[in-house]
Amino acid sequence: MLPRSPSCTRALALCLLLAASAAHASPVLARRGPVITYDDTGHIVNITDPTTQQQIAQGAATDGAGAGFGVPAVVWLAWAFAVGVPLALAGFRLGRLTTGAALGCAATLAIWASFVNAVGADGISDLWLMILPLAAFGCAFVLGLFEFGRIAGLAVLGVLGGMSVGVRIVLFRAGLLVPHPYWANWVVTMVLAAVMLLLVIAKQRAGVTLSAAAVGTFLIALGADLVANKQAGMSMGLRYFFDRNSAHILWLQTRGWHPPVTTEVIMAVSLAATPLLAYAQHRLFKQPFKRPRRDSLASRLSVDDDDTTIADAPEPEKQALAKNVEPSEEASTPPTPAPDEPGSPKEDTPFRAKLGSLKRS
Incomplete structure (x- = not known):
């Protein structure tokens, strides 16, 4: 058996009221089209507003393109x-x-x-x-x-x-x-x-x-x-x-x-x-639809950007870029000194000095 407390009764009454309103509001709120009257030949005689029962004035439909090549x-x-x-x-x-x-x-x-x-x-x-x-x-x-x-x-x-x-x-x-x-x-x-x-x-x-x-x-x-x-x-x-x-x-x-x-x-x-x-x-067009700007950090770090290096960047951006670039193995290995070539200036200078001392003696 349903409870009969005042609050429950008011809630039930409110639900019934809302349901009744929804049921009867649709025909009132629904938009109705104009009433068109035709003659025996199928031509339009009258167009009436269903709400006011007044005739709707008719005009020409335009699209904003004017006439001809205006x-x-x-x-x-x-x-x-x-x-x-x-x-x-x-x-x-x-x-x-x-x-x-x-x-x-x-x-x-x-x-x-x-x-x-x-x-x-x-x-x-x-x-x-x-x-x-x-x-x-x-x-x-x-x-x-x-x-x-x-x-x-x-x-x-x-x-x-x-x-x-x-x-x-x-x-x-x-x-x-x-x-x-x-x-x-x-x-x-x-x-x-x-x-x-x-x-x-x-x-x-x-x-x-x-x-x-x-x-x-x-x-x-x-x-x-x-x-x-x-x-x-x-x-x-x-x-x-x-x-x-x-x-x-x-x-x-x-x-x-x-x-x-x-x-x-x-x-x-x-x-x-x-x-x-x-x-x-x-x-x-092979590039993605959204491409990074050339002056952005993403474009500077892109592997496809061959023209931009850390050395070319401004000083504030050099520091930001250097933190994101890991040193390669070649950069971390100290350069190996090249072997002295025969006839290089390092060997040629002592030899001439010795030759000069022998001539003086």
Whole structure:
């Protein structure tokens, strides 16, 4: 029989209250999507907020690239190639520049997606949607250059590498890889991101080369597609995949996602080039991803550093280095004097002196 003390009764009542609150709070706190009304032909007639029962104003979805080859498009194009080409060709060799680029790309994606999903029907100008993400890239890039940003940069590089592959796979099909449910496309993307992150942790060399090549080829493909298809190619696909703004439903659903053939070819070539470029980096760059600085104590004690000796070091460092260098057998053995050679000055001088004394006598 359960005890009936006041404290036990209050505890039991509190547990029941919390359970009841949890059971009834889910429908209230859960976010409900907008209510979309269609006509007989399948066209959207009305989009209503389920909470306020008010019609949601609709506007155009923008990606910050403007139209055609305007200033925003040219800036994004230059940025994609400036970041993508070094990562694809020498991401493993660039060290902290690679971790800085990884943090910068992550910040760019986060700021861009945040604004795209938060703006109302009036939207935001393409110029600001270009400046703000690129400013975030610059700040995060600088952080990745420091030692404290290296570990975070490596982790982010792995996540971005997997996501870049997943996004291209998802965009291959009209209406995305899995049209319904939408979240299944994110499952595919996040699984690949997790796999690449684990690869960076378990096998750093393989993970870094693959991730850097994947991010680099994605950016190169994005730049090439901007040249070929302007805002109707991958740019439109990225908007369709990342933009879940209720103010853009009509615009996105009306246009849909139908990848051009050239976009599919560009994405396929970039995916095929990723493992090839990663293997090329593995073969070309034999040094570890993190290399000691030339002016550090570790680099001076390295057996691979043939140019630095204790004699060349400053006086404070000579003492520190001398304590860590054990004398070799050759250094501890006293030098053996070389035997006198015939005709050397030591033998020649007494002989001439004796010869001179004999002549005088």
